[in-house]
Each structure stands twice: as structure tokens, then as C-alpha cells.
Amino acid sequence: MVIWTGVTGSLPQFLRKGTNPKIYEGAARKLSVDAETVQHGVEGLMYLLTESSKLMISEVDFQDSVLVLGFTEELNHLLQQLYLENRKEIRHILGELTPSLPHYHNLEWRLDVQLASRALRQQVKPTVTMKLHLEESGGDKSAKVLQTDPATLMHLIQELEKALAELKTTHCRRILRNIK
Structure with a gap:
């Protein structure tokens, strides 16, 4: 000692x-x-x-x-x-x-669709805009604006669903039990 x-x-x-x-x-x-x-x-x-x-x-x-x-x-x-x-x-x-990380407070979203333009006569160009409201541990609030196309958003949703499904497996439950 x-x-x-x-x-x-x-x-x-x-x-x-x-x-x-x-x-x-x-x-x-x-x-x-x-x-x-x-x-x-x-x-x-x-x-x-x-x-x-x-x-x-x-x-x-x-x-x-x-x-x-x-x-x-x-x-x-x-x-x-x-x-x-x-x-x-x-x-x-x-x-x-331990760092103080912001956490989810609210989410606003909007779907914008450009139906036509002189340059793109036959294409539809949708865009999803999201405003993610975050709250700090001290009560401070901030907002992040995210923009993506629907295909990327669908891919992100699928990956998150896979991650949630993985949490339900017995292997993952065993690990989580040992962590607690």
C-alpha cells in the first residue's frame, strides 16, 4: 500500500x-x-x-x-x-x-415535394426535413435540423429496427444482465 x-x-x-x-x-x-x-x-x-x-x-x-x-x-x-x-x-x-449528453425532447417533421421544374419535367424530388429538439441536463434547449430523402430515411429506419430486434436476443439480454 x-x-x-x-x-x-x-x-x-x-x-x-x-x-x-x-x-x-x-x-x-x-x-x-x-x-x-x-x-x-x-x-x-x-x-x-x-x-x-x-x-x-x-x-x-x-x-x-x-x-x-x-x-x-x-x-x-x-x-x-x-x-x-x-x-x-x-x-x-x-x-x-461523465459528460452531460443532450436527450430527446421533441421532433417536428415536414415533407417537401418538388413536383416539376423546367429542368426536371418528369421527376418528383421529395425531401424530408426534421427539426430535432434536444434538452441539456441543465434545462438548456437546442434544435438540430436534419434533411434527407425518403430512401435514406427508410434505410435508417430499417437499421434502427434491426438494432432493436438485436436487443431482444438471448445473447444481448445476457450481456445486459451482466452489465447491470
């Missing part, structure tokens, strides 16, 4: 800023290993702690996850202690770092 503190400083600081490669080199010299090995070890531990915190796994589940890694009993206990002490703060930091 002394090496961990020396390499990362503190867990929250590591999540927010990352680390300095010079620190890995110093820790590598003390341990008589390659700096890349130290870096991969720290990144692996951070991955373990962030994923465990994201999923809010219980003490028993965390212990089961760490047992597979083949560490000593004492190191397993120290990792569990580190996880329990920092999981709420890790979740808080991950929440701050």
Missing part, C-alpha cells in the same frame, strides 16, 4: 488528474522492475476499483473477484479495505467526469 500511495498519491487525485510517468520510474527503481510493469499494475488496480465502484458490488463479490487474481490473503484484505474506503468517493468523481 505504501507503493500505491507513492505511485498514485491518492485515489481521487489519480482519477481526476492521472499520474506523472516520472513517479512510475521512481517506484520501478524501488521495486527493481520495469516502469511499464508498475504503470500496468496501477492501471489494472484502478480499473478494478472503478469498475467495482461503478457496479457497487458487495464486499463478498469484491472478495470473490480479487481471489481469482491469485494475490496473498493479506493483499486481498488490503484491496478490499481500499475499495470499501473509497467506493463512494470514486462513484462521486466518476459522476462528475
Whole structure:
């Protein structure tokens, strides 16, 4: 754990800023290993702690996850202690770092058809114009105007329907269950 503190400083600081490669080199010299090995070890531990915190796994589940890694009993206990002490703060930091994405609010659409022109006497040229209203998490609203022809729109609809059908497959359900 002394090496961990020396390499990362503190867990929250590591999540927010990352680390300095010079620190890995110093820790590598003390341990008589390659700096890349130290870096991969720290990144692996951070991955373990962030994923465990994201999923809010219980003490028993965390212990089961760490047992597979083949560490000593004492190191397993120290990792569990580190996880329990920092999981709420890790979740808080991950929440701050998550980008705020706009979400659907409303959709207006219009079908424009050019029936004829002097240049194109026999062709009909339809266009679908959509105005997508989005809402930010802070309450700010914005609108995006999209324009396409009906053939492209039909292709997009078919692809979205395929994606929705894929969500209903047993393989996808199994994956979604494991994510939650």
C-alpha cells in the first residue's frame, strides 16, 4: 500500500488528474522492475476499483473477484479495505467526469415535394426535413435540423429496427444482465 500511495498519491487525485510517468520510474527503481510493469499494475488496480465502484458490488463479490487474481490473503484484505474506503468517493468523481449528453425532447417533421421544374419535367424530388429538439441536463434547449430523402430515411429506419430486434436476443439480454 505504501507503493500505491507513492505511485498514485491518492485515489481521487489519480482519477481526476492521472499520474506523472516520472513517479512510475521512481517506484520501478524501488521495486527493481520495469516502469511499464508498475504503470500496468496501477492501471489494472484502478480499473478494478472503478469498475467495482461503478457496479457497487458487495464486499463478498469484491472478495470473490480479487481471489481469482491469485494475490496473498493479506493483499486481498488490503484491496478490499481500499475499495470499501473509497467506493463512494470514486462513484462521486466518476459522476462528475461523465459528460452531460443532450436527450430527446421533441421532433417536428415536414415533407417537401418538388413536383416539376423546367429542368426536371418528369421527376418528383421529395425531401424530408426534421427539426430535432434536444434538452441539456441543465434545462438548456437546442434544435438540430436534419434533411434527407425518403430512401435514406427508410434505410435508417430499417437499421434502427434491426438494432432493436438485436436487443431482444438471448445473447444481448445476457450481456445486459451482466452489465447491470
